Amino acid sequence: MLIQDQAVLDENAAALGVPRKQLMESSGNAVAQVVREVADPGSDVTIVAGRGNNGGDAFVTARFLTDYDVRVRLLGRPETITTDIARENWEALQRAELDAQAVRDSADLDVGAPDVVVDAMLGTGVTGALREPAATAAERINDADATVVAVDVPSGVNADTGEAAGVAVNADHVVTFHETKPGLQDVDAEVTVADIGIPAAAELFVERGDLLRLSRDPQSHKGDHGEVLIVGGGPYTGAPALAAQSAFRAGADLVRVACPASVAREVQSFEEGIIMRSFAGEMLQPHHVDQLLDRAVEHDVVVFGPGLGNANGTLEAVGEFLEAFDGRAVVDADALQVVPDVDTDATLLCTPHQGELQKMGGETHEDWRERDDLVAGFADDLGHTLLVKGAYDVISDGETTRVNRTGNPGMTVGGTGDVLAGVAGALLCTQDPVDAGAIAAYANGRAGDLVVEDRGFGLTAADLLNAIPTALWGDSDG
Numbered sequence: 001m002l003i004q005d006q007a008v009l010d011e012n013a014a015a016l017g018v019p020r021k022q023l024m025e026s027s028g029n030a031v032a033q034v035v036r037e038v039a040d041p042g043s044d045v046t047i048v049a050g051r052g053n054n055g056g057d058a059f060v061t062a063r064f065l066t067d068y069d070v071r072v073r074l075l076g077r078p079e080t081i082t083t084d085i086a087r088e089n090w091e092a093l094q095r096a097e098l099d100a101q102a103v104r105d106s107a108d109l110d111v112g113a114p115d116v117v118v119d120a121m122l123g124t125g126v127t128g129a130l131r132e133p134a135a136t137a138a139e140r141i142n143d144a145d146a147t148v149v150a151v152d153v154p155s156g157v158n159a160d161t162g163e164a165a166g167v168a169v170n171a172d173h174v175v176t177f178h179e180t181k182p183g184l185q186d187v188d189a190e191v192t193v194a195d196i197g198i199p200a201a202a203e204l205f206v207e208r209g210d211l212l213r214l215s216r217d218p219q220s221h222k223g224d225h226g227e228v229l230i231v232g233g234g235p236y237t238g239a240p241a242l243a244a245q246s247a248f249r250a251g252a253d254l255v256r257v258a259c260p261a262s263v264a265r266e267v268q269s270f271e272e273g274i275i276m277r278s279f280a281g282e283m284l285q286p287h288h289v290d291q292l293l294d295r296a297v298e299h300d301v302v303v304f305g306p307g308l309g310n311a312n313g314t315l316e317a318v319g320e321f322l323e324a325f326d327g328r329a330v331v332d333a334d335a336l337q338v339v340p341d342v343d344t345d346a347t348l349l350c351t352p353h354q355g356e357l358q359k360m361g362g363e364t365h366e367d368w369r370e371r372d373d374l375v376a377g378f379a380d381d382l383g384h385t386l387l388v389k390g391a392y393d394v395i396s397d398g399e400t401t402r403v404n405r406t407g408n409p410g411m412t413v414g415g416t417g418d419v420l421a422g423v424a425g426a427l428l429c430t431q432d433p434v435d436a437g438a439i440a441a442y443a444n445g446r447a448g449d450l451v452v453e454d455r456g457f458g459l460t461a462a463d464l465l466n467a468i469p470t471a472l473w474g475d476s477d478g
């Protein structure tokens with residue numbers, strides 16, 4: 001599990017009522033358990049802790065090791081402990097009058113001659129080579145004739161890559177939490193993966209933690225967050241316009257709409273920021289496909305379907321396009337029924353409601369617990385990602401399945417699906433398909449919830465549009 005996935009999971013657990021301090025309690029307990037396995041009661045244990053939550057875990061461990069001779073050494077001043085929960089656990093050691101002291105300088109660090117050293121200097125928060133005093137402390141720990149138990153990851157080792165940019169702790173045992181980390185594969189130590197009470201629901205349900213994947217780099221340039229081409233319109237004009245506007249709201253830098261020339265002016269009138277790329281005629285036809293493919297490769301993601309209609313020539317054109325396309329696309333509305341019949345190298349995120357799913361040949365079920373397996377199976381058959389809309393949205397690529405619970409009955413109004421497709425298109429520029437689908441469903445539903453909380457039912461797709469930025473980047477404690 002990558003560090004970012006862990007952070008997402010953590011925040012999702014908090015959203016589900018299991019705050020991180022509770023996880024820290026379980027982590028510290030799990031480390032104490034391993035210390036008991038490697039040393040008998042009465043043994044000397046030195047805990048070397050950093051100022052982050054990795055250190056916090058070990059402050060908890062100290063409390064659990066009542067039958068041992070424990071000394072805790074904090075590297076740095078207690079006032080600079082970086083999180084409240086780690087500080088609270090440090091203060092608990094002070095109040096209990098345990099042997100817990102801060103060392104300001106590595107020169108003052110006396111590891112002693114313990115039976116066990118618990119390395120809790122740095123965990124997943126480390127970036128780059130160990131700085132002082134941690135670097136010298138790591139050398140002291142490595143020189144000590146003791147069994148070394150590392151908390152989460154040996155300090156100095158990057159949990160994602162296994163690389164050490166400088167000196168790192170040589171651990172005999174590593175106690176990591178919830179799931180193993182890729183970087184521990186090459187570490188020559190016994191690894192224990194401890195369950196720390198993260199509910200399975202934190203992994204299944206899309207919650208505010210998933211939004212952590214969207215961190216926007218302040219240094220970014222126009223184009224970094226993606227260029228989206230909406231292919232839609234003809235019989236309908238509102239649908240492509242809504243999808244284009246919502247792609248902007250979800251952070252796309254540039255949005256262009258390819259639609260029949262007959263409706264281009266009308267689509268443009270919804271939003272002056274949209275760049276029109278119209279093709280001749282009144283609806284999409286096979287002879288437009290080459291031109292569309294040329295346009296498509298200039299974009300990160302194509303959103304195919306909003307308002308295209310289902311005329312014969314149109315569906316044929318969708319099929320021909322998808323057969324020749326090898327980029328990323330969101331497929332929505334009438335275009336969906338073509339997907340099972342095409343052989344394509346494209347990466348597709350398909351966004352059917354349950355009626356459209358059935359038209360594609362997929363099965364549905366009233367109970368989301370049953371539906372979730374059916375959707376996963378069908379996604380696997382298709383070889384594409386599905387976001388099946390419902391009271392509970394199910395997102396799956398056959399391997400990873402997520403369920404979104406935001407949204408409300410007011411959202412059955414027309415146009416909300418077009419908004420979702422546009423958001424998914426913008427997110428698919430920077431996220432993998434399951435994450436893009438999951439976050440899009442969450443944001444769309446949450447936008448609907450925000451509107452209804454504010455004004456009651458009677459929302460329109462345009463209201464939803466305006467609430468998308470808050471749903472994605474606003475205050476997330478709701």
Ligand SMILES: NC(=O)C1=CN([C@@H]2O[C@H](COP(=O)(O)OP(=O)(O)OC[C@H]3O[C@@H](n4cnc5c(N)ncnc54)[C@H](O)[C@@H]3O)[C@@H](O)[C@H]2O)[C@@H](O)CC1
Nearest residue numbers: 023024052053054122123124125126127128129130131152
């Ligand atoms: N689900 C989870 O993710 C849980 C994580 N927990 C613990 O939390 C840890 C992560 O905590 P944090 O995010 O607070 O991070 P860390 O405790 O790993 O480190 C943060 C501190 O290290 C400093 N630092 C960063 N790079 C450094 C370097 N190269 N040299 C010296 N200092 C450096 C930072 O300034 C910061 O003060 C995990 O490893 C794990 O032990 C547990 O508390 C419970 C649950």
Ligand SMILES: [K+]
Nearest residue numbers: 122151153155
């Ligand atoms: K550590």
